Amino acid sequence: MNEEEHYFSKLFIFCILLSMSVILIGLTLGVQNGYNCSVEEANETLNQINQERQNITVTSIFLNNYLLTLIVFVPFIGIFWEFLLQFNTGYVLGNVAKAYNLNQFIFLSEVLSSPVGLIEYASYFLVLAESLCLMCSLFLHEFKPRLFNHSWKTFLIVTVLLFIGAVVECYMIKGNIIL
Numbered sequence: 751m752n753e754e755e756h757y758f759s760k761l762f763i764f765c766i767l768l769s770m771s772v773i774l775i776g777l778t779l780g781v782q783n784g785y786n787c788s789v790e791e792a793n794e795t796l797n798q799i800n801q802e803r804q805n806i807t808v809t810s811i812f813l814n815n816y817l818l819t820l821i822v823f824v825p826f827i828g829i830f831w832e833f834l835l836q837f838n839t840g841y842v843l844g845n846v847a848k849a850y851n852l853n854q855f856i857f858l859s860e861v862l863s864s865p866v867g868l869i870e871y872a873s874y875f876l877v878l879a880e881s882l883c884l885m886c887s888l889f890l891h892e893f894k895p896r897l898f899n900h901s902w903k904t905f906l907i908v909t910v911l912l913f914i915g916a917v918v919e920c921y922m923i924k925g926n927i928i929l
Contacts, residue, residue, distance in 0.1 A: 755895075755899070757900050757903055761883055761886060761887075762879060762880075762883050762900075765878075765879040765880070765882040765883045765886070766875055766876070766879040768879070768882055769832075769874075769875050769876075769878035769879040769882060770875050772829060772832065772833055772836075772878065773832060773833075773836050773871070773874055773875065773878065775833075776832070776833040776834075776835075776836030776837045776840060777836045777837070777839060777840040777843075777858060777862075778840065778855075778858070779837055779840065780836060780837035780838060780839060780840020780841040780842075780843070780844065781840040781841070781843050781844040781847070781854045781855065781857075781858045782840075782844060782854065783837075783840075783841055783844060784840060784841035784842060784843060784844020784845045784847075784848070784854070785844035785845075785847055785848050785854040786844070787844070787845055787848060789848065789849075791845060792845045792846070792848035792849035793849050795842060795845035795846065795849065796845070796846055796849040796850075799842075799846070803923050803924075806920060806923055806924065807920060808913075808916045808917050808920045809916075811915075811916035811919050811920055812912055812913055812916035815870065815873075815912050815915065815916065816909065816912050818831075818835060819873065819874070819877050819908060819912065822835075822874075822877045822878055822881055823877060823880060823881055823884075823901075823905070824881065825881055825882075825884045825885035825888060826885055828877075828878060828881030828882075828885075829878065829881065829882065829885075832874065832877075832878045832881075836874075840858070843857060843858055843861060864922075865918050865922070866915055866918050866919045866922060869911055869914055869915040869918060870911070870912065870915040870919075872911055873907070873908040873911035873912050873915065876904050876907060876908055876911075877904065877908045879904075880900075880901055880904040880905075883896060883900075884896055884897065884901065
């Protein structure tokens with residue numbers, strides 16, 4: 751079996767590392783910019799989050815994350831979309847850190863290392879890696895084999911991870927699971 755025929759080919763592993771870099775850079779830039787906001791903006795963001803938490807369900811969390819993630823699968827567009835999503839996420843996290851007077855980078859580390867962070871970011875790393883891999887496979891004239899032999903696996907793994915992440919997130923927010 752050829753190396754490129756394996757799901758975790760050298761190219762895919764390289765794309766995972768690249769996707770991790772893109773996502774973490776986006777988050778870091780966003781959290782720094784978000785932390786530099788005014789106290790009023792930070793408190794307003796925190797109030798908005800607290801209001802949204804009251805109506806949160808597994809379905810709403812899953813659909814939000816899943817629909818945003820579907821766009822990332824698209825080669826060329828995916829990398830820019832994911833960077834923008836992570837910058838915006840980082841900005842909000844920076845606002846929250848400011849509202850609670852926390853170090854923004856320690857707060858970001860805690861979010862990423864939480865059960866939800868680990869599950870959801872594993873899916874984000876995979877989906878962006880698949881998008882990058884598809885983009886490279888276009889240039890290598892191996893798009894169809896990658897798409898039909900492996901992309902569906904990533905799609906399935908990401909879907910399952912995002913659903914599990916939504917269940918865990920809902921439970922952590924509400925103390926119970928509301929579908």
